Amino acid sequence: FRRAGKGRFKKAPAEIVQQALAAIEKKKLVQAQIAEWASELVAGTCPLPVREQLYKILFKPDKNAPEYRAVVEASRASQRPPLELLEKAGAIDSAYQFHWKRFLFENFPKGTAFPPLQAPAITDDLPLADGVQAFSIDDSQTTEIDDALSVQGLGSGTVTVGIHIAAPGLALVPGSAIDQVARQRMSTVYMPGYKITMLPDDIVDSYTLQEGRDCPAVSLYATFDEASLELKATETKLERVPVVANLRHDQLDAFVSEAWLTEASAPDGDAPVAVSALRAPLSFLFRLARSLKAQREVVRGKPENFNRPDYNFRLEGNLGEPVGEEQVRITTRRRGAPLDLIVAEAMILANSTWGNWLGELGVPGLYRSQASLAPGVKVRMGTRPAPHAGIGVKSYAWSTSPLRRYTDLVNQWQIIAAARHGKTAALAAPFKPKDADLFSILSGFDAAYSTYNGYQAGMERFWTLKYLQQQGITELDATVMKDLPNGALVRADGLPLVFPVAGQQERGARLRVKLGAIDEIALDVHGTVLARLDAPAAAEASDEEGDEEEVAGPIAIAVDLADSEATPENAPA
Known part of the structure; x- marks a missing residue:
């Protein structure tokens, strides 16, 4: 009824x-x-x-x-x-x-495969860089070679350092099919033994700085007084750059030591011919890098903290997508190693110089900034130049990795407009001041980059836990980082692993810890303190390089046991 x-x-x-x-x-x-x-x-x-x-x-x-x-x-x-x-x-x-x-x-709900795409040719009539012999420095696993360096004028009193960046922005245009793919992905995703690239391999191959080729590049030339290392001038050029070598730092760190770079009497030893031929420019770049770092640290207010190593993961016999049972090898590499320092300081110089230049011309870009080094003050992204306290520069616009970060490709389009049009670049640049599309890219990149970094950290933790199992490690030495309710957070010595232990401990104390059961789903492991190894160290000042990192715990899922057992009235029948 x-x-x-x-x-x-x-x-x-x-x-x-x-x-x-x-x-x-x-x-x-x-x-x-x-x-x-x-x-x-x-x-x-x-x-x-x-x-x-x-x-x-x-x-x-x-x-x-x-x-x-x-x-x-x-x-x-x-x-x-x-x-x-x-x-x-x-x-x-x-x-x-x-x-x-x-x-x-x-x-990637539709998978990681790319649609059919064809790399457009760079049609600009680019001049060949006169007298330049550029070389790149990357890890052996790097396929997207974005940056290379060159040095001219050694012994003349005035030295010109070239920072050469691959130039996909000369061929790709905003809104094109390739741009849409890159914008959707926002960045290459890294994880131990595998990566999901921002661009297809054949597109990357078209613009990468491959040795033996004259490669289109956006070049920043910085001129220094050879004795004082005072920066005299900078200039940006669009050109073709001869790339003579793709150096791999993981194969060269044993040869390219601080002594080899600073002491003329140090023998070449077993150093490869390619790197021996570049000893003079590498030595100058190392001397320059230390000077640039010292200048930044004055602005920064304190030295950068390199007291923890970088960890490299290698999956033995892995040729494609991992299955999770590969034998993992974890090696350490000192942060701030000479080749690292050379590349890092050159990229900071380029990113800060181009960021300042775009700001002077009124051309918007995608910037990273940090108001201060005070605890809790985080790095932010914006479209206007602002100081980056953590790096110690007036502004910082990511511009040196356009093949693997979308922000850098966007900034490259703006830099190309600046190089072509100078003071009128703001009228010609693809993105105008207060461009809603630029803000959309900024927020999309920020979210994607955070997600990708979180996944990379999670997978590094997964393989670290696998390493413990494969090596039969049941006890570790560790250092207390901070207090937790009913326990403490500790960092393992010699492994990239942070985990909780039961019982209150003083910060800085070194402990011998017995590991509990490993949960590979939750990426969780807990420890029990077996012994105190030393007296507690004096509490260290908070450092911005990792004391706030979270311990991986149970995965957050969306299943709510409070949901009604009965079918809701509005549920589809």
Whole structure:
């Protein structure tokens, strides 16, 4: 019946009655299916429909879907957390694949393959850089060679350093098919043993600074007094640059030492011919880098902290996408090693010089800034130049990696306009002041870059935990970083691992710690203090290089056990 007025009812048509009865029956069948799936999960078996919807259930659920409701019901019945329940039921075959597929589900739902794209040719009639012999310095795994260096005028009293950046911005245009792909990805994604590139390999190959080629480049030339290292002038050119060598620092660190760069009497030893031929320019660049770093530290107000090493991960025998069971090798590399310092200071010089120049011309760009080194003051992005206290420069615009960071490609378009048009560049640049599109790129990049860095850190933690298992390591020496409720956060000696231990400890104390069970899904491990190795060190000043890093804990999922067991009234029948 349906209401037909106060106290009056009218018999519903037979068709409506049948539809209502069918809906009731369908809800009964759905509820029966939910109960059946929930029983299977409690019994330790994962129904195929639940397995197929695993990542959606956990991270972006439709809370009316029967698969989701079955997981909620089973979690209640078994009194197990949803993630543990699904793991015990066999829904998660591999911890590595779980993390990988979750990342793809959230960030690359259509997969990582590229659509068919063709690299447009650079049609500019670019002059050949006169007298330049450029060389790059990268890791052996680097395929996107964005930057190279050159040195001219040694012994003349005035030395010109060239910082040469690959120039995809001379061929690609905003809004093109390739630009849309790059903008969607925003950056290359790095992880141990694998990466997802921002651009397809053949596009990268078209613009990378490959040795043996005259490569189109956006070049910054900085002229220095050879004795005092005072910066005399800077100039930006669009040109073709002869690249004579692609050096790989992981193969050269053993030869290119501080002594080799600063002492003429130090022998070349087994150094490769290519690097021996570049000893003089590398020596000048190292001397310059130390000077530039010292100048930045004056502005910064304190020295940069290089007291922890960088860690490199190698997956043995890995040729493609990892499966999670590869043998992992973790090696250390001193931060601020000579070749690192040379490249880092050259890139800071380019990014700060170009950032200042765009600001002087009124051309907007994508900047990174930090108001001060006070605790809690974070690096921010904006479209106007502002000081970066952490680096110690007046402004900083990422511009030196246009093949692997979208911000750098955007800034390169603006720099190219500045090089071509000078004082009228603001009228010709692709992005104008207060351009809504530029702000959209900024926020999109910030979010994507943070997500990618988080995933990289998570996968480095995964492989560190794997390393502990593979090496049979059950005890570690560690240093207390800070207090936690009912315990402390410690950093392992010699491994990139931060984890909690039970019991209050003083900051700076060195401990011998016994490791508990490793949870590869939660990326979690806890420790128990076995012994104090020394007296507590004096509390260190807070440093901006990692004391605030979080311990990886249980994964945040979207399954809410408070969701009603009954089908909501507005749920589709």
